[in-house]
Amino acid sequence: MNSLYIAYNMLRRTLLQKRGLLMYLIIPVGVVSLIIGVLGQQQEHQVDIAYINMDRGPLGAHLVQELTGLPDYSLKEQASSADLKEDVTKQKVGGAFVIPEGFSETLLQGSAPQVDMYQLSVSEATITLKITLNSILAGYQGTVDVQRKQGLQDKPLQDAVEKTLTQLEKHQVKARVTDLNLYVNPNMHLVIGFMLMFMMGVINNTISVIMEDRRMRTMARTFTAPVRSIEIMLGNFIGSFFVGTLQVLVILLITRYVALYDYGLPFFSQFVMLEFFLLASMGIASAVAGLVKNASNMSMINSLIVTPTCMLGGCFWPISLMPEWMQKIANFVPQKWVIEAIQLMASGQSLSHMWMHMGVLTLFALILLGVGTVILRPEDAEVG
Structure with missing residues (x-):
């Protein structure tokens, strides 16, 4: 007491x-x-990504369209490399990439084109962007390889690839992500x-x-x-x-x-x-x-x-x-x-x-x- x-x-x-x-x-x-x-x-938000598409073929446009459809990125097209690099330097965007000229032709010839990426520092956004780009490019190469094995060349090959891309754009098969809440808020x-x-x-x-x-x-x-x-x-x-x-x-x-x-x-x-x-x-x-x-x-x-x-x-x-x-x-x-x-x-x-x-x-x-x-x-x- x-x-x-x-x-x-x-x-x-x-x-x-x-x-x-x-x-x-x-x-x-x-x-x-x-x-x-x-x-x-812990808020979900889109990452701003700048890009330049120098390709005149269908694959470059399809790549931009695929990235635009992803909920994680907000794409912003730039007119010149100087503007793109300025946005990255001033941290107006989380990262940037450039689709080179002849991108489609290089893929149709069976080679792997180089997509240049720009980033001020390594972050989760730039790493996931790089993984996404590599995954899409690998899909393009696989599609071209399948068509080439069937003996298609030049114009018939391009038409077959374009038809495949048209079907891919419909996204008839989708993945559903199940959040099991097994992560901890980092903050x-x-x-x-x-x-x-x-x-x-x-x-x-x-x-x-x-x-x-x-x-x-x-x-x-x-x-x-x-x-x-x-x-x-x-x-x-x-x-x-x-x-x-x-x-x-x-x-x-x-x-x-x-x-x-x-x-x-x-x-x-x-x-x-x-x-x-x-x-x-x-x-x-x-x-x-x-x-x-x-x-x-x-x-x-x-x-x-x-x-x-x-x-x-x-x-x-x-x-x-x-x-x-x-x-x-x-x-x-x-x-x-x-x-x-x-x-x-x-x-x-x-x-x-x-x-x-x-x-x-x-x-x-x-x-x-x-x-x-x-x-x-x-x-x-x-x-x-």
Whole structure:
């Protein structure tokens, strides 16, 4: 019961005040929703492609028509090579290609023509465009080879190829792509990362309350009563955990049902993993609160704990981009485990498969809470 009284007192001093409501609910929800609006949504859009068709035969025109019919590209014809290269250089288009003069004649002769591509940098759009071009060219070569094997040459060969292209343009056989939702939104790590960073702000809440109790000698007076240090630490733990849980609920409800962001996993599974991370954050807060003896050191907490662990844990960029030795160090921060678990569940795995991640986060909480209980001295006043 002593711990519950201390927890209620912390709740009254933080969340039930205007400043606490603003810091722990309104600002986190607003910032995460803004990130979702700017970066989080995975939108489908066409890629602008510039082209020049110097061919006078049927195959060049058919190639342009086939690419125009694809939903991924928006083709823009240019009059000269200078205009085309300028569009690529100024990034007005995602890429460009040039159908050379004599394109049809080269194919009808059984040779493979060269279609020049221009790009400022390698991207998904230019790679898929190159694959699409190679696929269409391979189809043309196969059609010509079949007709040539039948003994057709010159005009009869051209007429047969044109008839084949006419049938191809009808697209009587189509492929249907089934989206199994097995991919993860590449921007989701930013949304989850900033959410975790705000959740770790509860660490500052816990430590600032303990610092105030030390300065006002409230903790020393509490310790003179039949209240042990473990009860004091557990009360602060429960109070901060309740504030963090309410923050998680509000953020998830707003981002899911107001901002309509699709995390790709059930609400309950995501909520459980974030609660385990919250436990680990409370463990960190308990350990740091026992170490910090002066309120002037509070400013060092963000620079020494919150920001570095978020960077190592993959909140700002994927862990796979870091050097191997940093990836190994990332195993010692809780952010890495919760982001990895959420991404695995978003790709199709269930919450029951995340037992190792939940176990690691629980160990973080238990060990650090134990350390904080041992090093906390409620009878000491603030140093400085």
